[in-house]
Amino acid sequence: xxxxxMAYLVRRLATLPLLLLGISAVSFGLLNLAPGDPAxxxxxxxxxGQLPSAVExxxxxxxxxxxxxxxxxxxxxxxxxLAGDLGQSYGTEQPVAAQLARRTVPTALLTAGAxxxxxxxxxxxxxxxxxxxxxxxxxxxxxxALVGAAVPSYALAYGLIILFAVKLxxxxxxxxxxxxxxxLPAVALSLAPMAQLMRLIRASMLExxxxxxxxxxxxxxxxxxxxxxxxxxxxxxxxAVAATGVNLGYLLSGAVIxxxxxSWPGLGQLMVEAALTRDYPVVQGFVAYIAMVxxxxxxxADLALRIADPRLRFGHxxx
Amino acid sequence: MASDAxxxxxxxxxxxxxxxxxxxxxxxxxxxEPGTALGLFLVASLLIVGLVAPWLPLDDPTDINLPxxxxxxxxxxxxxxxxxxxxxxxxIVHGARMTLVAAAATLALSMTIALAVGILxxxxxxxxxxxxxxxxxxxxxxxxxxxxxxxxxxxxxxxFNVLLAAGAVWWVGxxxxxxxxxxxARQTEYVIAARAVGAGNMRIIFRHIAPSILGPIIVIASLDxxxxxxxxxxxxFLGLGAQPPTPEWGAMLNDARQHLQTAxxxxxxxxxxxxxxxxxxxxxxxxxxxxxxxxxxxxxx
Numbered sequence: 001x002x003x004x005x006m007a008y009l010v011r012r013l014a015t016l017p018l019l020l021l022g023i024s025a026v027s028f029g030l031l032n033l034a035p036g037d038p039a040x041x042x043x044x045x046x047x048x049g050q051l052p053s054a055v056e057x058x059x060x061x062x063x064x065x066x067x068x069x070x071x072x073x074x075x076x077x078x079x080x081x082l083a084g085d086l087g088q089s090y091g092t093e094q095p096v097a098a099q100l101a102r103r104t105v106p107t108a109l110l111t112a113g114a115x116x117x118x119x120x121x122x123x124x125x126x127x128x129x130x131x132x133x134x135x136x137x138x139x140x141x142x143x144x145a146l147v148g149a150a151v152p153s154y155a156l157a158y159g160l161i162i163l164f165a166v167k168l169x170x171x172x173x174x175x176x177x178x179x180x181x182x183x184l185p186a187v188a189l190s191l192a193p194m195a196q197l198m199r200l201i202r203a204s205m206l207e208x209x210x211x212x213x214x215x216x217x218x219x220x221x222x223x224x225x226x227x228x229x230x231x232x233x234x235x236x237x238x239x240a241v242a243a244t245g246v247n248l249g250y251l252l253s254g255a256v257i258x259x260x261x262x263s264w265p266g267l268g269q270l271m272v273e274a275a276l277t278r279d280y281p282v283v284q285g286f287v288a289y290i291a292m293v294x295x296x297x298x299x300x301a302d303l304a305l306r307i308a309d310p311r312l313r314f315g316h317x318x319x
Numbered sequence: 320m321a322s323d324a325x326x327x328x329x330x331x332x333x334x335x336x337x338x339x340x341x342x343x344x345x346x347x348x349x350x351x352e353p354g355t356a357l358g359l360f361l362v363a364s365l366l367i368v369g370l371v372a373p374w375l376p377l378d379d380p381t382d383i384n385l386p387x388x389x390x391x392x393x394x395x396x397x398x399x400x401x402x403x404x405x406x407x408x409x410x411i412v413h414g415a416r417m418t419l420v421a422a423a424a425t426l427a428l429s430m431t432i433a434l435a436v437g438i439l440x441x442x443x444x445x446x447x448x449x450x451x452x453x454x455x456x457x458x459x460x461x462x463x464x465x466x467x468x469x470x471x472x473x474x475x476x477x478x479f480n481v482l483l484a485a486g487a488v489w490w491v492g493x494x495x496x497x498x499x500x501x502x503x504a505r506q507t508e509y510v511i512a513a514r515a516v517g518a519g520n521m522r523i524i525f526r527h528i529a530p531s532i533l534g535p536i537i538v539i540a541s542l543d544x545x546x547x548x549x550x551x552x553x554x555x556f557l558g559l560g561a562q563p564p565t566p567e568w569g570a571m572l573n574d575a576r577q578h579l580q581t582a583x584x585x586x587x588x589x590x591x592x593x594x595x596x597x598x599x600x601x602x603x604x605x606x607x608x609x610x611x612x613x614x615x616x617x618x619x620x
Contacts, residue, residue, distance in 0.1 A: 022457045027466075030487075031473040146354075150598035152549055154556050154572060155590025162583040245460065253464035257553055271465070272557050275472025283469050287461075294460055 005306060012299055021078070023291040024284070028074050031280050038280055039066055042090045045277060064090075077284065086285035091277050096285035099270060106176055107266035110259065111251045113182055114189035118247075122194050126201025127228055127236075130209060141198055148195025153254045157188040157261045174263040185262040189254045193247045197240055205236040238309055244301035248294060355609075358602025365596050369415040378406035380413040380566040389582050401571075401585055402578055403564075410566040411592050417567045418596060421482055422547045426540055428486025429547075430493065434532075437497025438524060442505055452498065458491040464550055471559040478567070481560035485551055493539055500535055504528045542604035545597040552593050568593050 039060040043052035061067045065076060080087060086096035129141040164184060165173035175181050208214065209232055217231045218224075256268035263269070267286065274282035384404030392399045398407040440451040458466070470484035504510060510527050518526075555561045555569030563574055568589040575585035 019457060019460070022453075023461060026454075026457065027469060030470050033473070036475065146598070146601070147594075150545060150549075150594050150601055152552060152556075152569075152590060152593045152597070154553065154569075155586070155593060158572070158579065158583075158586040158590065161579065162586070166580055166583070249462035249464075253462045253553075256465060256468060257557065260557060271468060275468050276476070276558055278472060278475065280473070283472055287465070287469050290465060291461055294462065298460060 005303075008306070009303065012302070016295055016299070019295055020288065020292055024078070024081070024288045025074065027284060027287040028077065029070075031284060032070055032073075036278075037061070037066075038090065038278065039064060041278055045091065081288065086288070087281035089274070089282050090279045091274075091282075096281050099282065100267065100285055100289050103265065103267045103270050106264055107255055107259070107268060109182065110185055110189060110264060110266060111255055113186035114251060114254075115193065115247070117186055117190040118194035118197055121190075122197035122201055122240075123233075123237075126198050127205055127233065129198070129202045130205035130236075131224065131228060133206065138202075141202065145195040145198045145202075148191045148198075151191060153188055153192060154257050154261060156191060157185070157258055160184045160188055161261075174261075176263070176265050181262075185258045185264055188261075189251065189258045192250045192254055196243065196247060196250065200239050200243055201236055204239045205232060208232045208236045211235075234308070238305060241301055241305050241308065245294065245298045248297050252290060252294075354602045355606030358599050358604075358606060361595055361599025362603050365415050365419065365599060368412055369419040372412050372416045375412060377409040377412060380405060380410040381564040382406070383564075389578065392584075398588055399582070399584060401575065401582075405564070407585065407588060410571060411568070411588060413566040414568045414571065414589065414592060415596070417478075417561065417565065418548055418552070418593075421478065421551050421567075422544050424482045425485045425489060425547045425551060426544065428482070429489035429543075430536065430540065431490075432486070433490035433493035433497055434536075436490065436494040438501050438528070438532075440494070441498040441501025442520070442524060442528070444502075448498070452495070455491050455494050458488070459495070463488045463491070464553065467550065467554060468557070468559065471554055476559050476562060478555070478561040478565065481551060481554045485547065485554070489543070489547065489550075493543075496535060496539065497532055500532050501528055504531045538604070538608045541600065541607045545600040545604065548593065548597050548600065 037057065040052055040057050042064075043056055043060060044050075058067075065073060068076070077087065084097060086100070088094065089096055089099060092099070125137075125141045125144070129138040132138055161173045161184065164171045171183055172178070172181050173184070205228075209228075214227060214232055217227045222230070252268070255266060256271055258264065259266045259268035260272050267290075270282065271286045273279070274286065382405060384400070386404065387396070387400050388402055388404040390396050390400040390404070396406055396408065398411065401407055401410070436451050436455070440448045466488045467481075467484040470487055471481050474480035474484060505528065510523055513523050513527050551560065552567075552569030552572075555567050556573045558570075558573055561567035561570040563570065571589040572586055575582070575589075578585050
């Protein structure tokens with residue numbers, strides 16, 4: 001790692017808190033644009049069927065700190081967050097930070113499984129599809145990419161449940177714990193990133209295979225597979241690495257829906273429950289948490305890209 | 320070095336032809352054409368069905384008829400009935416109308432914001448540009464469906480709120496593209512000439528810059544509709560948007576969840592409808608992009 005790389009890393013790490021502050025401010029503002037009084041909603045949820053009295057609402061508003069001005073509320077939220085305290089859920093009255101921590105492992109397992117599956121299919125399919133352009137395999141791969149981009153994950157999830165759990169009874173439909181239970185949700189989640197990666201790898205592979213250094217490798221007498229895997233793939237994968245952020249977005253957005261369907265006790269399920277019950281502290285904590293994860297993953301992907309592609313390294317910019 | 324490169328370049332055509340004959344390129348070119356045609360057909364069908372839905376001789380999509388609940392497909396009920404005895408075919412057809420209205424509203428809202436932010440940023444430059452693009456970069460890093468989910472959750476359940484939420488998060492990427500085009504157009508000679516003869520900012524924006532934005536906007540919009548339909552149906556599926564008994568595809572899927580074992584068609588039919596609509600717009604969008612912007616005639620991006 002050169003000096004230019006180090007300076008880049010430092011600069012990126014320095015802007016990270018600013019970005020997080022910005023996203024949390026935006027989400028805080030959006031949440032507070034909402035009509036209705038959160039305190040009143042909390043009371044309605046705690047005592048269903050009863051109309052809360054004005055005195056009760058006022059007392060809870062004070063308890064939750066909702067009587068303070070908006071900037072004061074935000075300042076309190078930020079200082080709490082810096083101390084690791086994201087507040088309490090309105091619904092369960094549990095600390096938000098602990099809930100997020102508990103839900104992280106299932107979501108990480110599910111998204112990692114889905115990403116592995118997507119890569120396992122997309123990389124070989126993308127390479128072969130580019131090498132044998134116009135072949136049946138290429139057409140099939142492009143069809144999968146086309147369909148994968150258009151199938152709603154929720155419809156696919158139910159299709160998989162109906163086929164493999166209801167009709168064939170091969171796999172459990174819902175639940176969390178055994179390895180068999182991860183299969184269906186991971187497949188449902190993997191299709192969108194798989195389609196996107198396949199398109200990307202195919203396109204960049206086609207471009208790379210036309211480069212001069214590939215011709216040189218071929219002229220050296222290397223086999224077509226040695227050229228593809230040893231020479232072309234490294235460059236062809238760069239756009240896929242660059243698209244990490246996009247794919248992470250697919251995975252996390254998809255996880256929200258897939259987890260709900262498969263009763264997967266992850267972050268997505270927590271977010272949907274919180275959004276449906278307007279549990280603001282959980283939604284706010286979730287958004288800040290996801291923002292941090294996304295920014296960190298993007299940073300790692302950018303660094304990986306810079307290490308893999310010397311043209312991007314800032315230290316070499318002058319050449 | 321130079322002679323090496325010359326050497327490789329000379330030999331290259333032979334190798335290239337040996338690898339992928341020209342005929343195959345035409346073949347894939349032909350493959351693309353039917354795709355666009357299929358996309359056009361699907362989109363046209365959706366538009367027609369959605370437009371005429373209220374005047375078709377169909378049962379009321381919200382009409383509850385408990386004696387006929389979970390009726391399998393028959394002559395009377397083409398696609399059967401749901402758990403409340405409502406005609407599934409009628410609900411799917413009316414769902415097309417909901418989908419179109421929702422997608423059009425979201426597109427209009429997000430494009431308005433994107434145009435305003437993009438043109439303001441690209442035309443004014445300076446600190447306006449820095450500030451606006453700072454916000455755009457901020458939001459661009461964040462998964463839009465999750466942000467829409469947060470906004471929709473904050474606003475409370477309802478289709479209108481979901482559209483508001485989707486429109487409020489979808490503009491971000493487009494604003495950046497429009498800014499880039501505006502920035503380029505502002506520096507062209509015809510804009511400089513217009514300014515020299517004393518044209519005002521509004522006149523320059525509407526008469527000289529807007530036309531160069533139009534083409535890319537059409538391409539972006541057509542490629543975008545599929546995503547918007549998927550996203551909105553997803554939010555509706557999660558229960559944040561259209562509420563029962565509204566005939567909306569995502570909400571229908573949500574509604575049918577408990578009948579997974581007894582009537583899987585209630586889940587598969589709306590799912591297929593969403594798939595066909597999204598596929599149609601994606602295919603049409605790809606075709607339009609190739610037509611209007613030949614520079615991007617490359618699969619992938």
